[in-house]
Amino acid sequence: MSDPKNRSVTRALRIVDALSKRDGVGVSELAEAVALPVSTVHDYLQALRSTGHVVKEGSDYRISTRFLEIGHRGRRRREIYTAAAEELPAAAEETGEQATLIVEEGGDGVLLAVAEGEGAVDLPAYPGARVPLYANAGGKAILAHVDSERLETLLDEQAFEPITKRTVTDPDVLREQLGDVRERGHAVDRGERIAGFVCVAVPVLDRGDTVRGAICVCGPESRMGEERREAILSTIRRVANITQVNMDYV
The missing domain is CATH 3.30.450.40 (GAF domain)
Known part of the structure; x- marks a missing residue:
């Protein structure tokens, strides 16, 4: 069985990757794209919003410019x-x-x-x-x-x-x-x-x-x-x- 911590990180990155390919997306559509329950995706999105890596506009979510900052530093x-x-x-x-x-x-x-x-x-x-x-x-x-x-x-x-x-x-x-x-x-x-x-x-x-x-x-x-x-x-x-x-x- 995989480590729960590793699984959690993998899921978060899958969600970020899916978001990066879309110009704003709702929770249900995103959940379908990453093959995870809507409630699970919602929880991850809230965690990513709290760190500033995801923003919400209306009912849609998108990745923030924080990733641009990270990429530029790297x-x-x-x-x-x-x-x-x-x-x-x-x-x-x-x-x-x-x-x-x-x-x-x-x-x-x-x-x-x-x-x-x-x-x-x-x-x-x-x-x-x-x-x-x-x-x-x-x-x-x-x-x-x-x-x-x-x-x-x-x-x-x-x-x-x-x-x-x-x-x-x-x-x-x-x-x-x-x-x-x-x-x-x-x-x-x-x-x-x-x-x-x-x-x-x-x-x-x-x-x-x-x-x-x-x-x-x-x-x-x-x-x-x-x-x-x-x-x-x-x-x-x-x-x-x-x-x-x-x-x-x-």
Whole structure:
């Protein structure tokens, strides 16, 4: 039998997660979504309201901005975030596209920071968004530079679901791609997560050659030809290098 305290925390987090996906919801609808009795969900909501993590508007509940505060504090404590804070917007401005800083956490890729260039298309990307490591350039740049044991653990955790027609769903094919990424020093995603978009990424390594994350730029396929990709790669290599220096020596 599971520990009641653990079960209670798990339930609370399930409720918070369900709330975060809805723009205000009543108790009954929320209870149905998390498969718990209405009375149980009501009790959890009152406890979460008392700590300021949930707010009530009329008969609907929603998560509060307290989570934004928590996430921001946690992000600022990530060394790679502060090291890249000034450089990522510069990459977006120089390329005109969307630039992201991605890290691995719990087997997922997490967008730690997002910057928009003047010509950037509005993509579903925001700080904290989780993306599959196997289906985007940033994730592949990270996977290509972890040690072999960690790589196999991470591959075992991937769902390998076909997000688009171009998504790689075969672990062996991905392993071959990662070998190419290591050799070239950068990764390319041609519509594997978002159809019609090409992304390029380079890893951020520390002075011990441990991968800490990746810098990625995405743009419409129509303007991400080989020549422009090379220009963008030159930019993000510089950004990754400055980020590494900031982490190691500043």
